[in-house]
Amino acid sequence: MSSKPRLLVVDDEPDLRTLYELSLLREGYEVDSAAGVAEGLALLAAGSYNAVITDMKLPDGSGLDVLRWLEQRGRGEKTLVITAFGSAENAVEALKAGAYDYLTKPVDLRQFRLVVASALGRSAPDREERRAPPRSPQGAMARLAGQSAALHEVRSLITKVARSMAPVLVNGESGTGKELVARAIHECGARGSQRFVAVNCGAIPENLLEAEFFGYRKGAFTGAQEDREGFFQAADGGTLFLDEIGDLPLAMQSKLLRAIQERSVRPVGAVVEAAVNVRVVSATHKDLAAEVAAGRFRQDLFYRLNVIQIRVPPLRERLEDLPEISDRVLERIAHDAGVSPAPRLTAAALETLSRYAFPGNVRELENLLHRALALVGGEWIDADELGLPDTLLDDTRSDTQFAAIDGEVHAKGSAGEVSVPDALPEDLAAYLDEVERAILLRALEKHRYNRTAAAASLGLSLRQIRYRMARLGITAGD
Numbered sequence: 001m002s003s004k005p006r007l008l009v010v011d012d013e014p015d016l017r018t019l020y021e022l023s024l025l026r027e028g029y030e031v032d033s034a035a036g037v038a039e040g041l042a043l044l045a046a047g048s049y050n051a052v053i054t055d056m057k058l059p060d061g062s063g064l065d066v067l068r069w070l071e072q073r074g075r076g077e078k079t080l081v082i083t084a085f086g087s088a089e090n091a092v093e094a095l096k097a098g099a100y101d102y103l104t105k106p107v108d109l110r111q112f113r114l115v116v117a118s119a120l121g122r123s124a125p126d127r128e129e130r131r132a133p134p135r136s137p138q139g140a141m142a143r144l145a146g147q148s149a150a151l152h153e154v155r156s157l158i159t160k161v162a163r164s165m166a167p168v169l170v171n172g173e174s175g176t177g178k179e180l181v182a183r184a185i186h187e188c189g190a191r192g193s194q195r196f197v198a199v200n201c202g203a204i205p206e207n208l209l210e211a212e213f214f215g216y217r218k219g220a221f222t223g224a225q226e227d228r229e230g231f232f233q234a235a236d237g238g239t240l241f242l243d244e245i246g247d248l249p250l251a252m253q254s255k256l257l258r259a260i261q262e263r264s265v266r267p268v269g270a271v272v273e274a275a276v277n278v279r280v281v282s283a284t285h286k287d288l289a290a291e292v293a294a295g296r297f298r299q300d301l302f303y304r305l306n307v308i309q310i311r312v313p314p315l316r317e318r319l320e321d322l323p324e325i326s327d328r329v330l331e332r333i334a335h336d337a338g339v340s341p342a343p344r345l346t347a348a349a350l351e352t353l354s355r356y357a358f359p360g361n362v363r364e365l366e367n368l369l370h371r372a373l374a375l376v377g378g379e380w381i382d383a384d385e386l387g388l389p390d391t392l393l394d395d396t397r398s399d400t401q402f403a404a405i406d407g408e409v410h411a412k413g414s415a416g417e418v419s420v421p422d423a424l425p426e427d428l429a430a431y432l433d434e435v436e437r438a439i440l441l442r443a444l445e446k447h448r449y450n451r452t453a454a455a456a457s458l459g460l461s462l463r464q465i466r467y468r469m470a471r472l473g474i475t476a477g478d
């Protein structure tokens with residue numbers, strides 16, 4: 001799942017399309033492109049975008065056709081139209097047809113970026129600022145929570161390798177914290193005050209890789225009106241983090257190997273090479289040795305990158321890290337959302353989490369807590385607010401390690417005044433389920449099975465009552 005804005009570029013001129021794509025990818029957007037109206041509409045029919053940038057004059061129609069198509073369907077995409085120089089009528093027509101803004105050819109890339117940013121409701125990203133982002137108040141090392149033996153080992157390796165220039169390969173499943181480890185290596189070393197440039201190798205279209213990595217010179221291709229530096233130049237003096245290195249096509253692997261060996265790069269269209277001083281940290285969720293054996297990854301590059309390896313284990317293999325990571329993550333997201341104090345997980349919630357396999361690891365835990373934070377109003381997040389259906393939980397792994405926490409930190413506030421039966425139940429969970437079932441059924445009956453009304457009468461959201469009904473096997477007409 002990606003939160004990057006998605007953009008569609010429609011232009012029949014391959015060089016210009018490449019130029020727009022490059023510019024937008026550099027700003028951190030996700031970009032699709034089409035060479036004409038039909039191709040553009042097919043992409044639009046298949047999915048939604050945050051904005052569409054279209055040339056006015058296209059081989060099979062006009063940018064206005066794209067605009068009208070979107071308007072007729074009441075689609076939310078913002079549209080930017082690129083018109084030929086001096087064709088003011090066209091621009092006016094486009095604005096009338098619902099375009100957000102227009103640009104005239106030859107397109108000034110700086111202006112292009114500004115207009116796109118403004119269409120997306122963002123303040124224009126300043127390149128300098130983006131390259132050297134303000135350091136988070138808490139360094140990456142401090143953010144790396146967890147007390148498992150594996151995490152201690154990771155931390156100790158980070159401290160050791162941070163001092164050297166040796167290439168490091170971080171290995172682990174998606175979302176385990178590989179980028180956080182790479183940042184910690186960078187910040188703990190002598191290069192810490194320099195730039196850390198993170199590149200997702202799998203997200204860059206193959207034909208743009210060379211220009212992205214090594215930059216290009218003005219005039220290298222039509223529309224390249226200014227010199228642009230690549231990732232290597234941007235990371236000069238600092239660290240280049242190559243995420244998903246296993247996704248790099250073989251042709252680019254050779255070029256990367258050369259750049260690392262020679263410590264110099266040649267921008268597209270340049271005659272001479274320029275020296276770069278970059279520390280390379282790479283990461284992958286793949287088994288690179290197996291990729292080498294399968295002929296998909298160059299062995300020489302593998303040896304180059306894999307001088308030191310740090311393995312970050314999946315979350316399910318270090319469940320003892322769950323409480324600390326959850327607390328830290330909740331503190332961070334609550335702070336960002338302006339919620340204070342940060343809610344905490346009840347012991348039952350932690351126990352539920354420990355029975356989940358977390359295929360998406362810490363990132364998935366973050367998403368889950370984000371959702372829970374948005375749903376709960378109080379200071380505690382309980383098991384049923386995690387949105388984890390029983391079917392996804394492992395029954396055989398009922399973790400008792402969190403029991404000690406129960407009654408101490410994670411004990412829920414006072415129970416309030418409730419009537420307790422004289423004969424205490426033998427199976428409390430089953431008993432409470434029965435009570436809950438009876439209450440839900442009564443509320444549903446009272447509101448003629450209108451779940452929204454029944455939920456509201458019990459102080460629940462529709463989502464919460466649906467979840468509880470599903471859990472207890474109540475169907476609408478029970």
Ligand SMILES: Nc1ncnc2c1ncn2[C@@H]1O[C@H](COP(=O)(O)OP(=O)(O)OP(=O)(O)O)[C@@H](O)[C@H]1O
Pocket residue numbers: 143144145146172173174175176177178179180181243285325328329362363366
């Ligand atoms: N030990 C940890 N303590 C606190 N937060 C963590 C920890 N590990 C990871 N995170 C957080 O989890 C999220 C995912 O981490 P990160 O992006 O580093 O994972 P990744 O392995 O690089 O993922 P991908 O393979 O998908 O690129 C980030 O927000 C990160 O801050």
